[in-house]
């Protein structure tokens with residue numbers, strides 16, 4: 001009997017709802033930022049789930065969690081599948097959790113049917129995918145794939161001045177897995193299931209997206225410096241108001257962001273005014289631009305244009321523009337995406353080939369092993385929003401395609 005027959009919609013949904021309790025917000029979403037106590041709750045749930053079922057659980061230096069179901073030949077590299085448990089501050093219940101829970105459901109289904117695979121299967125939850133508490137995003141998968149060294153990320157600080165290394169130490173202690181270190185071996189391949197986070201699948205009424213690659217993205221930090229002064233006494237002509245300059249800059253940047261075909265994605269999602277007192281003229285403003293485009297030439301030239309426009313629009317203040325990160329567009333190697341297409345076809349499920357607008361841990365894994373992603377539709381394409389929603393049925397269809405793909409690859 002095929003593994004897909006044992007994927008249980010209700011068991012998977014229960015798992016998703018259990019995970020959603022950690023960091024639950026009153027508006028129905030989650031605030032489970034990386035290495036927080038809320039995220040630790042979800043980690044501990046995953047670990048307890050694995051131990052109850054006698055799966056091996058290990059971690060590594062950056063706190064990624066690996067739940068392992070042995071194969072018949074454990075000298076072979078494992079098939080790795082999963083996603084992340086951290087969230088945005090006003091995140092939804094499914095971004096990341098869906099891929100972790102669907103992968104856990106596969107292990108439960110394999111046990112239920114007593115199916116042995118040739119290769120081991122490991123379910124992973126990556127540390128700090130979101131990049132909102134600690135920048136950059138995808139730190140856990142990046143360290144795993146060798147894109148960053150562990151030592152280089154430990155001193156990173158969150159907006160409250162807490163070091164990643166300290167938050168990680170607290171999480172490691174709470175996970176109680178210190179002795180269980182995963183050997184640093186390359187996976188055979190990596191497959192990540194995720195909600196689409198955009199509207200295309202829902203609009204086309206297609207249950208599965210086969211991701212062929214990623215658009216590029218960059219983050220640019222703009223720091224405007226003026227001069228603090230008394231709000232009641234400083235005349236307009238002598239003010240150096242950093243907020244007024246920042247608003248001018250953003251107005252000018254709106255023109256840069258205006259592309260006719262609406263492909264460029266331009267966001268200012270963090271904007272800080274200092275000292276943040278109602279009766280002091282703002283002396284400093286820091287804001288961060290997140291910009292994405294599937295064509296590297298366009299992305300590069302827009303990033304350069306942002307720099308020029310920001311410098312030219314600062315008025316009486318000075319401005320510093322820093323490119324924090326730049327990731328060109330990339331495509332997956334064919335091996336895993338072919339297997340996903342074939343699994344969908346074998347299950348009689350239609351699919352849409354698509355480029356991911358969001359970044360994912362799979363971008364990092366693709367550097368070290370064949371990688372692929374499966375998308376499922378989400379309500380109105382909403383994500384990074386507490387109202388983010390999927391149906392139990394859609395979640396089960398995605399898990400069935402994932403399960404078949406994982407088993408096929410684990411038997412190779």
Ligand code: GLV
Pocket residue numbers: 129130137357358359360
């Ligand atoms: C990940 O959530 C991203 O910002 O693309």
Ligand code: MN
Pocket residue numbers: 084095096129194
């Ligand atoms: Mn995600």
Ligand code: MN
Pocket residue numbers: 088095130384
């Ligand atoms: Mn996200």
